[in-house]
Ligand SMILES: [Zn+2]
């Protein structure tokens with residue numbers, strides 16, 4: 001599978017982008033960065049987005065992706081999220097105030113609704129376009145679920161934002177042919193208290209999470225906060241675990 005990292009940071013400036021990933025050009029994981037890095041034609045090819053949680057750095061471009069759908073002759077955009085996350089999105093974002101609820105709007109180009117919401121039960125596999133998605137709760141400040149994606153005989157795991165967690169690693173260890181795990185290291189080790197208070201990882205706690213993962217696949221640290229990226233990167237390297245990697249904003253072939 002191809003993983004396009006549109007944004008690998010938990011903060012943004014001219015050279016760093018908010019969390020957003022694209023698999024095989026059509027399945028997005030989080031939407032901090034989507035429209036801002038994809039052409040109109042590339043956006044039309046995005047068929048589904050999985051949202052890990054409603055923090056702004058993970059949804060910033062989602063309203064705009066939906067709006068652009070209105071002018072595109074492409075199928076409805078399917079939005080996946082765990083049920084509790086979907087409830088928060090509906091109540092706080094697609095509430096007719098911050099942004100319309102486009103699920104009731106028909107696109108003139110297709111005669112179909114612009115967007116479809118697919119709330120997921122935790123741990124339950126769903127199949128979409130021959131791809132299996134499993135939402136697994138993680139430990140963040142608010143309801144949040146990572147996702148395990150199985151496509152073309154390969155598995156990839158995205159935790160989204162999380163502090164130390166368990167369930168998703170158990171499921172990861174039971175998933176065949178995992179080729180990559182994308183988790184986070186938001187703050188450097190000297191800010192462990194801040195990381196703990198905000199339910200994030202540092203390289204040190206990232207290292208503790210690595211010990212819970214038994215699969216032999218690269219485990220990427222994403223969601224680094226500006227201006228700590230250099231410290232975080234060197235501390236990830238110092239873990240001396242060959243699986244530990246820093247996620248870069250580039251295209252990966254897995
Ligand atoms: Zn975040």
Ligand SMILES: [Zn+2]
Pocket residue numbers: 053055140161
């Ligand atoms: Zn968050």
